[in-house]
Amino acid sequence: MVTTEAVDEAGAPPSAARYLACWIALVLLTGLTFALSTVDLGGWSLALALAIAVAKGSVVALFFMHLWDHVGAVRLVLVTAVLFVVVLSSLVVADVLTRFPLALPPR
């Protein structure tokens, strides 16, 4: 009595080489983001560092945490959680940017 929820396709277990490749990718990305931080890119440094962090995060989430193999609700959970953190951050930052200047802490 299998429920309609698609249970993961337990095909051939992924080979160890895949994990090694992921590890190397992560180390390289860490080196890259460290190198980029020494170069002063002005406004872009944060955006670039976050982009690299998202790349590293998705490598860990997809392969180490096997989201690559499982379909369905499991993937949705992480995406929803991150989405709501972004929603909360963007609305709070929007409030700070458009607030009456004297209502902000003196800076």
Add this chain to the structure above:
Amino acid sequence: MAGDARLAHHFSSLSVQAHAARLGMWLFLGTEVLLFGGLFVGYAMYRTVYRAAFVACSHHLDRALGTVDTLVLITSSFTMALGLHLARGGRARQATAALGATLALGLAFLAVHGHEYAGDIAAGALPGRLYRAGVELPGAGIFYTLYYFMTGLHSLHVVFGLVLLGWLTRRTARGDFGAGWDTPLELGGLYWHLIDLVWIFLYPLLYLI
């Protein structure tokens, strides 16, 4: 361990039970992401308000130690994934070695981070009102408040992860997990990978801006 001894009475099959456990664990990991999310919101807001102070304070942090921490955690995530892979392949002894390596790397992370805290406290970089170190700009105390909250909460989760890993390593050594049954090890692995995921985002925000 007979296959169905672990099948709870109210589940229809072992794979459905494993799927349920995995979905439950992922929902819990979602709440952990949101718990840290609240701190990321505080970081985003105060970075917008105190931009200069945040950049100055970030340079005061020890970037090298931060990078070492990141590499240690990434490697521990790798050995964790390897451990699960080996356990599924039935090679319990090698899996125990991999999990042992993960434990060691986790402890190394705590050691490096403790050393970093000691350096900060010695330099007088205490949170909020107690901030005494160097950066004269308004908001420096807030940066360190956030720094201690984010890395402190993360380190607390590393400690929980290590306790969990210790229990899992002992069970792997006893050969509890094999091709047919690996759910506790998989869920423990997910928790450890989440700790690594959170640090991957903490590292650039605190050390590299």
Add this chain to the structure above:
Amino acid sequence: MSKPADLDREPARASYLTDGTTVRSWLDTRDHKRVGLMFLVAVLGALFLGGMFAMVLRLSLLTPEGSFVGPTAYNRLFTLHGIVMIFLFLVPAIPSAFGNFMVPLMIGARDVAFPRLNLLGLYLYLIGAVLVLGAMIEGGTDTGWTFYAPYSTSTPSAVVPVLLGIFVVGCSSIVSGINFIVTIHTMRAPGLTWMRLPLFVWSIYGASIIQVIATPVLGLTVLLVAVDHAFHVGLFDPAVGGDPLLMQHLFWFYSHPAVYITILPAMGVVSEVVSGLSRKNSFGYKPIVYSTLGIAFVGFFTWGHHLFVSGQSTFDAGFFGVASMLVGVFTAIKVFTWIGTMYRGAIAFTTPYAYVCGFIFFLVFGGMTGIALATVSLDAHWHDTYFIVAHFHFVMVGAALMAFLAALHYWFPKMFGRAYPEGWGLVSTVLIILGFNATFIPQFLLGNAGMPRRYYSYPAELQALNVASTAGATLLGIGFLIIFVYLVVSLRHGERVPQNPWESRGFEWYTASPPLKENFEHLPTFSHAPHDYQEGHPHGR
């Protein structure tokens, strides 16, 4: 399941109530029905306690200078009233008590996905309640249930134990949310597709999603306020550079969806009662499902309407105002669908149905005053006055509590196998609806007159309205006492009921009442939507 032979004869085997009667069998139970029952007793205790606090507040407000209790005691009582009613009654009540009991029965499962986790949720709730109420020994705290910094971080009163208690109750809420989502995803009996789920199960699913997403942020906020109170590290303390508005943003990111955690299951109960007692399929099954998910999702974008006059930017006020308007439309769709379901039905005039009519009036009136508040300019006058107090009592007491009482009466035969006295039920319904109106309509007018909330003493010319409100509160209190009395009495002396006293074709009525320990002798299969009263398949599954 072939033709259900055991529909009419008495259950030969012991029901979940009588199967194991030692105290240990209750405290160490794995049975979702027993956990639900213990939650029901706990939340009723919280309701009773919160009601006591409310009565003391109302008595103190009889005179402009407040003679019944001193200002310090008054401020701590309204804080406790808020905390006990919201965190210990409204949020857990319908999901943890009736959700635990009914969801497995409705989806044809023997138990929830993680039975031990379910029991852990109950113990976390009790520990949290002990922490919160234990702080009363040290005098409790007077920050209000919102804990706004920097007052909450600088008050000498015992605010930290209360905050930790709320953190633990929050953990219980997360645990029950996770349990329900996994149960509904993985343990539906064969044939029960998503679009055949009973509407109560959908509402619990929506409420659980909100619980899982919103409660962690409350957990963090509560911890940050506790640490800021203890060590003054200044995250919310402006003297050190922090910003009190950040605390309000984080707090209301949980606390507004929290009211949807309360109202969605209440709407689910009303959908079941309206269909069940009118013998009518829901007038719009899909619209109610999409409205439930719509409220669960859009509800996360509206928290800023609590900050219109607290220093938030005008741009954000505009964004949150529009989002609050959108979320109001989903409620309108549901109300229309319920009334449509009543149309040309065969309505059994019973206590649950009377509560549903009260529910509809209070939800529409309370909901639309919420829309009035979301028009931003009116909020400048009404914010933090008794208009707000009346608005959320209309929605929380008028709607959510009435639905809780409707559920209590509608499922009383299912849970205990006994009938409650219909006559007394209707008397108490009339008392409660009249008492409720008499309590909170004057508070709308007090708000218009400009009486701020959390006021120990008020200008003398507002005394008449306050006295009327107190009189109404007394009537309300009497109504609740009557219910409490006749329900407890009919636990023992109520006459035994057959399996399906309401002739309802909701899925939960297809097991014995009270159900067996393992719910079904053999797992059911489903081939029809719930509440399908057409001929041809009398047993509706």
Add this chain to the structure above:
Amino acid sequence: MNELLRRILFLPPQASAASVGIDHLHFFVILTTILVSSVAGVVAVYFMARYRRRRRDQPTPHLEAPRWLEATFVIVPLSFFLLWFRIGFGQFVEMTSPPADAMDVYVTGKQWMWKFAYPDGPSGLEVLRVPEGRPVRLLLTSRDVIHGFFVPAFRLKQDALPGRYTQTWFVATKPGTYPVYCSQYCGTSHSRMRAAIEVMAAGDFDRWREEEKRGRALQRDTALGAADDQPRASDMVALGRRLAESEGCLKCHSVDGSPHIGPTWLDLYRRTTTLADGTTVLADEAYLTESMMDPRAKQVRGFPLTMPSYAGKLGAPETAALVEYIKSLRASVVPAPAGGPVYEQTGGP
């Protein structure tokens, strides 16, 4: 009709220009709410009676809502809600953007009392006198916790944040005395933290201000003659001048337009200043406050970057006093400085 509804709903008198528009929206929304909820309740009860169950297993039709009816019940409520929002938010934007010529008043909330201060006039407790018909801008702050400045008669409310400034404004239209409450819980005597706003005819108000000024000027001269030459800082400009001397601002900033180490303060308020990186900025309160806290943020072209940061040294009220003093330094009305600062030429601050 307006008066009748106002009385039925227990609303206070409409004493500000904005309150009339707000009340009209109020009546529109509340009457619709009462109508719709009563109709819903009555229809529900009517259906309960009309379609009551006559037989135990009475058959009922299988009805599904037609799509067009469903759409109507989405469109109609949504259009009403969005219409109300359009009106309400328009009023709110109007309520939160004070006109440039508004008279400023500093309101300070302190645990369980309100203090009012005119920039160049008297400060006082409990009663705030405002002219009728002229816009008044309130700059709210608090000394300890969050307080809420609430004037029911003006339909006006704004929280006062400690250490920060929030603003709101109104045009009083009816002379009289109107109560002011604290709306944000702030401690044991939160319910006793009340004040009053007295709206005076424009002429009376100006006469009152002149007397006050003459009275205080007389008082300051006698005080100057007395032993302690510390003039009673009854108004913020005088406090600002005293702070400018004691904090050493005048060592680098001149007040009479002469060039000095830092930019001159004469006519500085609302002057477009060109910065070191070529961009120009309007020197308003925000710029002045920020420059005191973080001088490097907007360095003025042609001046050395030697000003120390006053973050943590100057509280919000002191900063406001300095800002008011700078605003009062206009070429047209430079008051003879009593005793004037002495410039010692030093190597730098």
